[in-house]
């Protein structure tokens with residue numbers, strides 16, 4: 001007997017009152033996106049629960065995917081059986097024989113939402129309990145915390161049996177908190193920052209800066225692969241690539257080396273903010289964390305931040321590097337992040353960038369540049385691709401491979 005469907009319990013949704021159906025529908029679309037690699041799977045979202053119908057898809061693989069999707073509290077695989085007492089009895093006996101190990105206790109929890117069914121839940125518990133004793137005479141019934149709690153649900157269309165309750169990822173369905181622009185480099189920190197934003201329901205569009213020909217197509221592909229790792233938490237992601245080449249050349253030619261990093265970062269921030277406005281994002285998310293490097297002092301953050309009043313979420317700002325690495329390993333981005341590809345920020349980087357840049361000085365140097373024109377041309381240069389779950393994405397990787 002194979003599982004026919006997976007019953008989904010929602011997470012923190014209950015606190016959301018009248019927005020509830022909106023939340024549930026968002027979660028449904030996210031599940032559909034993530035499970036789009038299983039073409040036969042069908043998702044239905046009701047007010048209290050969701051149902052993923054397997055239609056022959058591999059239960060194990062689907063279950064592994066469901067464990068990652070934010071907004072799911074728990075889920076239970078179930079068997080769908082005919083609504084006839086002999087069939088139900090037989091199924092209960094089969095399932096119990098399969099999962100019983102010596103010494104285990106059990107109970108049957110029946111629920112009848114189809115009130116026209118000939119037995120009520122009390123009668124069902126008794127009849128099916130006896131059926132279990134017929135095939136496993138040594139088993140003990142126990143009402144409080146039994147080893148096996150076999151749930152029998154009589155619904156209009158069929159009867160469902162389930163006994164497992166698998167913990168989901170929790171969090172909020174991606175997209176229910178609005179949209180933010182994730183500044184994604186090829187590093188360790190920004191994918192983790194993206195993951196943490198997704199966890200609280202923020203959907204993300206990725207903004208990635210490249211400086212061809214100084215940065216290679218391999219470096220771009222690395223960023224694609226990092227973004228792909230984030231799809232499994234809540235669905236497809238728009239990946240926006242922006243060229244920083246002209247800006248970086250201008251900065252290198254016209255401003256002091258010690259301020260190159262700060263001024264470059266201010267441009268990245270301005271451009272990201274312009275894209276955010278165009279695409280109706282609410283916040284910017286980045287992977288900045290407090291540390292020893294020049295871009296990571298509070299003084300530096302302050303000067304970079306000064307170009308916008310848009311809220312900037314820095315999910316990893318106070319985390320230790322080791323904590324960030326642990327999360328990077330958990331979400332499977334670490335091995336990609338440590339691949340040695342150049343980032344646009346490192347190509348012209350001076351040996352000793354300013355750790356305490358002064359805003360008034362930066363403003364003087366920036367007067368040498370056509371800020372508006374440079375930002376506008378960078379925004380015009382952007383290209384967008386949609387990063388989807390794995391099977392389709394493999395085509396994308398292949399496309400890039402062919403391109404290389």
Ligand code: ATP
Nearest residue numbers: 183184185187188189190207208209286287288295
């Ligand atoms: P990461 O590990 O994410 O690269 P980091 O610790 O190396 O972070 P920085 O290199 O100072 O820190 O970058 C700070 C943040 O700026 C990054 O986390 C990212 O959000 C953003 N950033 C840096 N480079 C790029 C890039 N090429 N494209 C988009 N965003 C970038």
Ligand code: MG
Nearest residue numbers: 185186187343
């Ligand atoms: Mg970096």
